[in-house]
Amino acid sequence: MPLSRRNFHRLTALGALSAATGGGAVLGSASAAQAANTAYVFGYFKETPNASGDSYALHLAVSTDGLNWRPLNQNNPVATPTAGMQGLRDPFILRKQDGTFVVLATDLKGRIFNLNNQYLHVWDSTDLRSFTGYRRVKFHSLNTHTWAPTAFWVPSRNEYAIVYSANNGRDVLMVNYTSDFRTVSANQVYYSPSYNVLDADIVSDGSTFYMYYKNMDDGRLYGARSSTGAPNSYTNYTSGLLQGGAIEAPLIVRNNSGNTWRLWGDSFSPVNSDYYAWTSNNVGGNSWSVLPQRDYTPPLNVKHGSIVGITQAEYDNLVSRWGLPNWVRLKSYNFPDRYVRHASNVGRIDAYPFDPHEDQLWRMVPGLADSSAVSFESVNIPGRYLRHSNYAIQLAANDNSASFRGDATFVRTAGLADSTWSSFRSYNVPDRYLRHSNYVLRIDPLTSSSAAADRQDATFRVS
Template sequence: MSTDSRQDSQPSRRRFLGMAAAVPLAAATANLTLGAGAAHAADSAYVMGYFTESPSGLGTDFGLHLAVSTDGLQWMPLNQNNPVVTPTEGAGGLRDPFIMRKQDGTFVVLATDLKGTDWNYNSQYIHLWDSTDLRTFTGYRRLKLHDMVTHSWAPEAYWDADRGRYAILYSSVNSSGRNVIMVNYTTDFRTVSAPQVFFDAGYDVIDANMTVGVNGVNYMVVKNNEQEKLVNTRSTSLDPGSFVPFGTPTAHGGTEAPTVVKSLTSNTWYMWGDTYRPNGIFYAWQTTDLAAGTWTELSQRDYTQPLSSKHSTIETITSTEYDNLVARWGKPVWNRLKSYNFPNRYVRHSNFAARIDPYPFDPYTDSQWKIMPGLADSSGVSFQSVNNPTRYLRHYNFALQLDVNDGTSTFAQDATFHKVPGLADAAWTSFRSHNFPTRYIRHYSYALRIDPVSTATDRADATFSIVY
């Protein structure tokens, strides 16, 4: 569970799933069990589950949201970033969803039984759904994990081949008053064994994420809830009590919700973490050696999280499953624009002036744009505001602002731009003015304008990524 608004003395919890390399996962480790379940040789894309929160709550929703990706780094929300299913029992909402492909190839969804931030809501249950394809969800139920007067936070699961059962890990408070990682075993996600303490670090820990069977070693990352860092642990067995911390803790601000995933086309491992200081930003790290226990942070240029996403889960899927999910839930009708040299900032309008601001912010809809055929030239583009649909980005005295389309030729030309390969990076995009073709959209002191471009700084200021 996210701890974005919790007091320091309160137990925080989060698990975030991130994904693989800039190249699609393939079959190189098809026999490994990677956290949620066995990797499938045919898998070539990814699905992410999450709930949503935004700084003032405008984008907050405690249902299951889905996004897809072909590289595990750039994510496309489905269903216009609306939930695909929402709990109807317990608290009536979820946090911390977890999607796992079971041994039979179908999916199970687990989630914390909590809506909002009432950290004193002590549910002994978790939410569950079954799904054959993540297009329909059946068998909704709550599963009771224990009889303690405490919570069942951030459930995750993995297949324990030696036991022939699935293990459900989650965070609960023990008799000493601190969070530990608990485990229940199940074969059907309908009945479970008695709870056991799986990992007790001697300090408050939450958000366990398991990677099973790497060169005979099992790895689990947890959040040290007192230091707000991600801690590596390992064991040569999956027995409760056998995991031991090692290596160097990882953090970027207050970091939680770790997820470790391996690229199936390289020897690179990725770990994702969700932060709540500042709130709701995902960071990613990489290593080529899990046994080393050290992680190197990636640039935010390399990945883009779904809008307003919190506490994510990621599972690999086939290309057919990817296509079917997009067909069922639909692509977004909007885009966002990420700055190249300030990749934590996105183009938005504020008081009708265009600028780049750090993500996240509200109204989050200020950063959503419908990229339309150019008003003056259909080979170009115009940017229609999502939350002010009568208004478009246009330049006026070379400054970009959001104005109502008055139907004039001048407005149409001022609001039309031509996409060209990014001036600082050809894999990105720059936008040349239609009626001032020597000028490009760029930011200057974070405000957007059209200017001639000559220096390396100019080129970086004028380069953007079209994302969701």
């Protein structure tokens, strides 16, 4: 089996299905149109390469564009299972027909995948600010796993379908139906082609259902469609999609605005970027374009989650309840898989993920030499700041001298390579900007006439 079971999930439908699949905008109103949603919430669990940042619990992040995410609750859990394995993977958030939410998750803790489990964790939630009715629901009596749930409303049955990964002699997708997420129908095979499959995500657009999944035999993502969404009714319509060396856990998302779509795939190699993405104006066509990594920033240490559209009021309420992080990350413009971090007290940019992951977290505080500017204090070594010394960037303890305060202060400006990003001019050597060179940070003279590559080296996204 692959090293992890990770995917995003989002169920989106039009008309009567909108509220059941994340399109509903007002809690308690299943008829609210998808257009009322202006933001997104993302539920996930966490892992890091050496397991130091692992968290097998429900985490939440929010975004206004569905691309760049800010964790809630300082990236700490908002709900943790207390039964079964007492840990979860693969959380899926569904907005039900009544506008409230249900959370489904794999009952598994850690990275050992040969433990078969017949149950899923389930919570109810009115607004994702509290989680009630925790229970485990049994889906079958087979000697196999119950992984990576996704769910959607089936009008013809007046029930929800819950689809998950299992093994029936080979890896297949199973389905159970429910009206209350407490009792479920007998399990049946949902999709079983001539090859092993994993990690389905299913959306509805008009009267057509679209399913994306991983073909385990060739390691690529495929799309299939059905006019009914019934078991064994899907026909492939895309060629295999792949970015990076390994990919799984597809997620297909209709954007809140416009008729555009995003398809996400999760890299499960610890040395690669965690996510790749495509975009398309036609979910029914085989016309996906690669979305540059520069355009999106997943939540820190995120694994296998789900995305749901929310209103501005819901966004505000979630932020009020859980709070946004008191730290930032600095993403490189021209190496968008790399983030500013300290290592052996040297400032540099390294490819994410890495450990200790806290090395990339900064408190961007009022400038030590000028409160209208900024300074960067390390989160995991408080009292140490990024400062320049002989133009090289170091992490050093604040001795409160005037020279240190000046060296550790930077004036934030519009990005030299992209004005929607940021650049940082040295406070006490004002003709020089913070930039990377051979992945190491320093300050160098830069102007609008400097080489484009140099301006890109000095441009960062604060997230």
